Amino acid sequence: MTRRLVVLSLALGLTLTAGAGRAPAYWYDGPRWSSNPVMSLQFGSVSNGVTLTDGSTTWGQPAEAAMAIWNQYMDRVQFRVIRDSTASTGLGNGVNNAFWSSSIYGRSWESYAGYALWLSSGSAITEADVLMNNQLSWNSYRGNARSGVVDFRRLVMHEFGHVIGLNHPNDHGQSVAAVMNSSPGNTDTLTADDISGAQYLYSVGGSGSVSFPARNESLDFRTQLETKYRDGLRRGNSTTYVDTEGDIVWLSEYFRYRVNACSHTQAQTRVFAQIDNTGTFGVCGVVSSSSVAFPPRNESLDFRIALEAKYRDELRRGAGQTSVDNEGDVVWIQEYLRYRVNGCSHAVAIDKVFAQIDGRGVQAVCR
Amino acid sequence: MGSSAVTAALLALLPAVAFAQPPALDLGTLTFDQLAERAATIVVSTVTSRRSEWENYGASRLIVTKVTLAVEQTLKGSAPRTLVVEVLGGTIGDQTLHVSHVPSFKVGDRDVLFLNGALHAVSPVVGSDQGRFRVMNEAATGNARILDAGFTPLVSTADIGVSAEARPTGLVRSMADAVSLSDFVTLVRDRVRALERRQ
Numbered sequence: 135m136t137r138r139l140v141v142l143s144l145a146l147g148l149t150l151t152a153g154a155g156r157a158p159a160y161w162y163d164g165p166r167w168s169s170n171p172v173m174s175l176q177f178g179s180v181s182n183g184v185t186l187t188d189g190s191t192t193w194g195q196p197a198e199a200a201m202a203i204w205n206q207y208m209d210r211v212q213f214r215v216i217r218d219s220t221a222s223t224g225l226g227n228g229v230n231n232a233f234w235s236s237s238i239y240g241r242s243w244e245s246y247a248g249y250a251l252w253l254s255s256g257s258a259i260t261e262a263d264v265l266m267n268n269q270l271s272w273n274s275y276r277g278n279a280r281s282g283v284v285d286f287r288r289l290v291m292h293e294f295g296h297v298i299g300l301n302h303p304n305d306h307g308q309s310v311a312a313v314m315n316s317s318p319g320n321t322d323t324l325t326a327d328d329i330s331g332a333q334y335l336y337s338v339g340g341s342g343s344v345s346f347p348a349r350n351e352s353l354d355f356r357t358q359l360e361t362k363y364r365d366g367l368r369r370g371n372s373t374t375y376v377d378t379e380g381d382i383v384w385l386s387e388y389f390r391y392r393v394n395a396c397s398h399t400q401a402q403t404r405v406f407a408q409i410d411n412t413g414t415f416g417v418c419g420v421v422s423s424s425s426v427a428f429p430p431r432n433e434s435l436d437f438r439i440a441l442e443a444k445y446r447d448e449l450r451r452g453a454g455q456t457s458v459d460n461e462g463d464v465v466w467i468q469e470y471l472r473y474r475v476n477g478c479s480h481a482v483a484i485d486k487v488f489a490q491i492d493g494r495g496v497q498a499v500c501r
Numbered sequence: 502m503g504s505s506a507v508t509a510a511l512l513a514l515l516p517a518v519a520f521a522q523p524p525a526l527d528l529g530t531l532t533f534d535q536l537a538e539r540a541a542t543i544v545v546s547t548v549t550s551r552r553s554e555w556e557n558y559g560a561s562r563l564i565v566t567k568v569t570l571a572v573e574q575t576l577k578g579s580a581p582r583t584l585v586v587e588v589l590g591g592t593i594g595d596q597t598l599h600v601s602h603v604p605s606f607k608v609g610d611r612d613v614l615f616l617n618g619a620l621h622a623v624s625p626v627v628g629s630d631q632g633r634f635r636v637m638n639e640a641a642t643g644n645a646r647i648l649d650a651g652f653t654p655l656v657s658t659a660d661i662g663v664s665a666e667a668r669p670t671g672l673v674r675s676m677a678d679a680v681s682l683s684d685f686v687t688l689v690r691d692r693v694r695a696l697e698r699r700q
Binding site: 250 | 621639
């Protein structure tokens with residue numbers, strides 16, 4: 135069902151100045167709403183007149199609060215609510231029911247406190263129901279998760295994230311703090327990654343874009359590629375003025391611009407401006423939800439050659455040695471990134487690239 | 502139905518009162534021991550086919566997918582050589598039912614599966630999706646390795662049940678770091694035997 139990964143709206147400067155870390159890495163299944171999802175809340179009052187820890191007197195209050203938080207980051211659609219709905223519950227009835235239940239439409243629960251079920255037709259979500267387990271002890275509180283008492287707001291916030299089409303980043307080769315991880319744990323509200331996901335799917339400005347892996351992982355790939363060429367393929371050294379980190383950082387940036395709707399010239403101009411520290415740019419547009427298009431190999435190679443010249447002639451960097459020729463450099467970095475944006479973890483992506491280098495052909499992606 | 506009956510019916514739908522006893526159901530991430538203990542059957546298997554169909558439940562119209570597994574090894578319980586499991590969700594034509602936390606299987610997937618044995622659960626896998634471990638062959642050596650559901654190399658069974666936020670940052674793991682299938686099978690068998698002795 136999953137189509138591909140997406141993400142981020144990390145400020146470009148942060149991307150480049152941060153050290154080892156995690157890239158935002160939200161995941162969505164593809165379909166999205168074309169109109170406002172109207173949720174029929176059927177959670178009722180808190181039994182015995184108890185006031186929840188956060189002051190709520192009905193379960194609908196934290197549910198509405200969760201939707202309001204998502205709404206802050208969506209332009210094209212907004213959650214709407216029908217309070218205390220008496221609509222009949224059921225999937226396929228055209229109503230987006232949110233309610234307590236002892237089963238998932240007749241099927242037993244399995245570990246999780248809530249499930250979201252969403253129907254799509256083609257690229258459009260047509261209905262979504264949220265079912266919360268009425269056999270558990272619930273409250274609504276902020277802060278770390280407490281043993282034995284489930285926080286309703288963060289769980290329903292997670293399920294509403296499914297309603298808008300997001301899925302679990304940690305189930306798709308990503309490692310990031312997010313309320314949308316399969317278990318929110320101590321994360322009690324939206325993180326930057328969750329917000330990027332909502333913005334990607336529903337922001338008019340298209341602040342979302344395709345995300346690339348954390349720098350430490352990309353650098354690890356480039357280092358392993360060097361070793362592979364030197365020790366595995368027994369390639370000789372050639373001179374380069376671009377150090378390993380510069381190579382992977384700027385090539386990744388070039389590819390990131392390209393897959394986010396920048397032309398070759400736009401991407402190269404942006405990267406060189408970053409190198410010169412003369413500007414910070416956004417990406418060039420919102421990408422299609424169906425595919426991530428990498429540039430043709432000749433253009434990537436042109437960029438790599440231009441980068442070499444920039445380091446040598448403008449930055450006056452000293453000469454170094456590499457066993458990876460320019461073509462191998464751009465081809466395999468691009469392949470590594472292609473696997474990563476298609477759901478493969480760092481380790482699996484490296485494994486697949488090296489299988490290609492060893493002549494085993496293009497490997498399947500991890501979607 | 503009278504108003505008192507309606508009230509009673511509605512109350513029955515409400516959750517346990519806040520601050521009540523801890524739930525019997527473990528939430529969130531499950532440890533290796535919990536997975537092994539809860540599993541009715543543990544198999545090493547490959548998906549050979551899947552078929553989605555409509556199912557009516559009350560007023561609901563659901564899509565369920567029947568997944569056929571070729572069983573290589575049974576590590577707990579008993580299983581036929583060909584096993585059919587059912588997951589809620591799937592695609593028929595251009596209609597897709599997405600269900601959170603429920604694993605998606607495709608033909609050719611090779612996994613170690615901790616199956617709950619439930620006849621009519623949202624997922625056949627313990628922990629909904631947590632009891633699924635991917636088996637992938639390392640390209641360089643062909644060795645079968647274990648990865649978690651998110652394709653992250655599983656280095657130790659102690660990592661199972663550790664939430665994403667609790668994992669160390671900046672850690673780079675390779676396929677070669679992952680526990681091998683044969684070692685994982687041994688670990689599972691050992692754990693199952695230990696559980697049996699305890700009972």
